[in-house]
Amino acid sequence: xxxxxxxxxxxxxxxxxxxxxxxxxxxxxxxxxxxxxxxxxxxxxxxxxxxxxxxxxxxxxxxxxxxxxxxxxxxxxxxxxxxxxxxxxxxxxxxxxxxxxxxxxxxxxxxxxxxxxxxxxxxxxxxxxxxxxxxxxxxxxxxxxxxxxxxxxxxxxxxxxxxxxxxxxxxxxxxxxxxxxxxxxxxxxxxxxxxxxxxxxxxxxxxxxxxxxxxxxxxxxxxxxxxxxxxxxxxxxxxxxxxxxxxxxxxxxxxxxxxxxxxxxxxxxxxxxxxxxxxxxxxxxxxxxxxxxxxxxxxxxxxxxxxxxxxxxxxxxxxxxxxxxxxxxxxxxxxxxxxxxxxxxxxxxxxxxxxxxxxxxxxxxxxx
Numbered sequence: 001x002x003x004x005x006x007x008x009x010x011x012x013x014x015x016x017x018x019x020x021x022x023x024x025x026x027x028x029x030x031x032x033x034x035x036x037x038x039x040x041x042x043x044x045x046x047x048x049x050x051x052x053x054x055x056x057x058x059x060x061x062x063x064x065x066x067x068x069x070x071x072x073x074x075x076x077x078x079x080x081x082x083x084x085x086x087x088x089x090x091x092x093x094x095x096x097x098x099x100x101x102x103x104x105x106x107x108x109x110x111x112x113x114x115x116x117x118x119x120x121x122x123x124x125x126x127x128x129x130x131x132x133x134x135x136x137x138x139x140x141x142x143x144x145x146x147x148x149x150x151x152x153x154x155x156x157x158x159x160x161x162x163x164x165x166x167x168x169x170x171x172x173x174x175x176x177x178x179x180x181x182x183x184x185x186x187x188x189x190x191x192x193x194x195x196x197x198x199x200x201x202x203x204x205x206x207x208x209x210x211x212x213x214x215x216x217x218x219x220x221x222x223x224x225x226x227x228x229x230x231x232x233x234x235x236x237x238x239x240x241x242x243x244x245x246x247x248x249x250x251x252x253x254x255x256x257x258x259x260x261x262x263x264x265x266x267x268x269x270x271x272x273x274x275x276x277x278x279x280x281x282x283x284x285x286x287x288x289x290x291x292x293x294x295x296x297x298x299x300x301x302x303x304x305x306x307x308x309x310x311x312x313x314x315x316x317x318x319x320x321x322x323x324x325x326x327x328x329x330x331x332x333x334x335x336x337x338x339x340x341x342x343x344x345x346x347x348x349x350x351x352x353x354x355x356x357x358x359x360x361x362x363x364x365x366x367x368x
Contacts, residue, residue: 003030003199003324005276009267012206012274015223018216019206026205026283026306027133028276029126030314030324032339034197038176041130041200043279043340044193047122047145048168051175056164057117062153065112067185068104070121073192076103077341088333109184119181120147120164123193123310123342126281127170132202133282135307137167138360146308146352150186161344165307165352165363190312190343201324205283206274210292220269227266272321278314279340282306285351289368297355298362304353307363312348313337 005028013019029043036045049055058064079100083092092100123146128134137144149162186192209217267273275286285306287293295304314337315323327335344350345367355361 001032001199001326003028003032003201003326005201005203005322006325009272009321012269016216016220018213022207022212024205024207024283025133025202026276027131027281028201028203029131029279029281030199030201031196031279032199033194036195036197039170041125041127041198043124043196043198043342044122045125045195045197046176047125047180048143048170048173049122049145049176049180050173051177055177055181056120056147056166058120058149058151058154058162059115059117060149060154060162061114062151063114064116064118064151064183064187065109065185066106067151067187068106068189069185070182070192072103072105073186073189074194076100077194079103085333107185118149118151119183120162121150121183121186121191121193122147122180123191124279126198126308130198131200131281133280135282135305135354135356135359138358139169141167141169143168143170144308146310148191150183150188150191152188161350161367163350163352163363163365167359188343190341192341194339194341196340200281203276205276206269207284208275208287208292209269210287211284224266224268231266267321271316276322277316278309278311278322280309280311283309285309285353285366286349286368287366289345289349290366293366295353295364295366297357298364300355300357300361302355302357304364305356306351307354308352310342310344310350310352312343312345314339 013023029041031043034042036042038046038048076099079096080092083096125143125145126134128136128142128144134144145166145168147164147166152159152161154160154162209220212220270286270288275284283306285295286309296302297304314327315321323337349368350365351368352363352365354363
């Protein structure tokens with residue numbers, strides 16, 4: 001099934017014509033549960049990996065002998081999904097709860113050292129033929145593959161992630177391993193993705209507000225403040241009218257108004273008009289957690305461009321304006337904003353950057 005992003009709540013270029021000069025595109029990947037193959041672009045699916053090529057491993061020193069089994073994580077998710085689909089009100093049965101407790105146990109791997117090679121997890125692979133905004137790889141490579149270590153114990157702070165991106169020419173791969181390597185245990189279940197097929201969709205996007213010209217950013221800020229003031233005034237007037245109609249005063253009428261959904265947030269540049277949430281390729285990075293940080297190539301100092309965004313959520317909790325139309329039509333129990341089950345960072349978003357001068361140069365990333 002395709003995924004279609006609804007039209008934006010308003011035409012932002014009609015309000016701010018200068019934005020036309022900054023307009024770009026990004027490809028929303030729209031991962032949804034499925035059974036991808038090695039020849040498909042996917043999240044959490046099997047990778048087109050040569051049988052005679054060593055699998056990526058993490059050798060950075062950190063504890064790696066205690067955690068949850070990947071198979072247990074997948075099974076627990078299936079149990080929960082079945083339970084909630086069967087009975088959204090009650091959820092898992094007592095027997096299912098006992099099973100979930102067992103599947104949630106951590107296990108120890110005997111005899112593993114802190115620097116023993118640890119198989120990294122294949123997170124995603126993207127074929128350029130499927131993703132319009134995926135840039136060309138080095139030396140004609142057409143397939144991007146993403147790996148990470150399933151433990152958060154890297155870098156100077158001891159809490160950073162370890163990420164590896166590899167490009168390859170897909171037509172050069174003849175045979176793939178029957179069973180790719182997997183770590184026996186993982187330190188964090190959010191690094192274990194559920195198999196998802198992709199439904200790429202190219203949409204218009206605009207830069208993060210803090211990277212726009214100062215005068216334009218100031219005008220957008222003033223416009224948003226005015227909308228918020230109007231919304232607050234309208235809500236106050238509505239509450240006053242409801243209190244007047246309710247013979248009980250400030251009580252049933254006030255609650256009814258809120259339950260009826262009278263409170264609606266006005267459209268915001270950041271959350272509704274510029275950068276879509278979810279997994280996507282190309283476009284502009286969001287810097288909603290930190291101030292914009294220069295991302296220059298460490299090899300040649302060229303300003304880098306957004307390659308890929310890995311996100312924990314396909315649409316924002318505060319605004320559903322980016323929810324695809326096809327998902328809106330699904331029953332609530334079948335609609336999930338987190339189909340991949342991947343969780344990254346404090347707010348669940350990882351931006352990966354590539355050098356436009358030489359895509360073979362090392363990538364950089366930022367967690368938001």
